[in-house]
Amino acid sequence: MRSPLGRAVGLGSAKEGVEHWWLQRITAVALVPLSLWFVIAIIRLVGADADTVGYWVGRPLPAILLVLLLIASFYHAALGLQVVIEDYVHAELTKLGLVITVRLVCFAFAVAGIFAVLSIAVGMSS
């Protein structure tokens, strides 16, 4: 995602900062409609029993949007928390350890959430 000029001249950071910056913004744009949809959907489900919620989760459109929300939000969280860690933690080894931990935890929770949504959706369609 580096600019053509940046690549040709070969100056600037040798790290993956541009990629990080862009992914943070792309996930942010995706999260604007996704999070608003999620809040509205949850408000409509307040007070519903577990069966009703399960039926809602398993339908095609909510299932797809929930998976997209899980991917975008945990990706966005991992990128954002990495910046916070890099700003405040200056011991190289601690910083690396924390960034790796944050990534693994975010990845694990995203996978757990996606698995939950898919297992409900597959259980309903079979």
Add this chain to the structure above:
Amino acid sequence: MRSADRPLSPHLQIYRWQLTSVLSILHRAAGVALSAGAILLVWWLVAAASWLGLLMLFGWTVSLFYHLCNGIRHLVWDTGHALDLKSTYLGGWLVVGGTALLTVIAWVAGISSWAS
């Protein structure tokens, strides 16, 4: 190499608080809170509603709407617009008002949905 006792900036103790810097650090705090809350939300969704759960959910929605509104403000800045002092304050107050409005709307809608 005498750099240790130079004055450091920003000097948080004597710096005058401004809307811009307060919103800036709040955006970061809300982002961290949202990340931790996303994990807790999974548990809350499973468990029955409790007062502590409701209070934490309220905090989570405030963080969400604040981070959402201010995130849009950041996306506008990323295009190179509204970076002057007047616009940052106007945008800042819009974010504060938008957060309050969205939070009230969401909870009024949520409570009336629960009551029906």
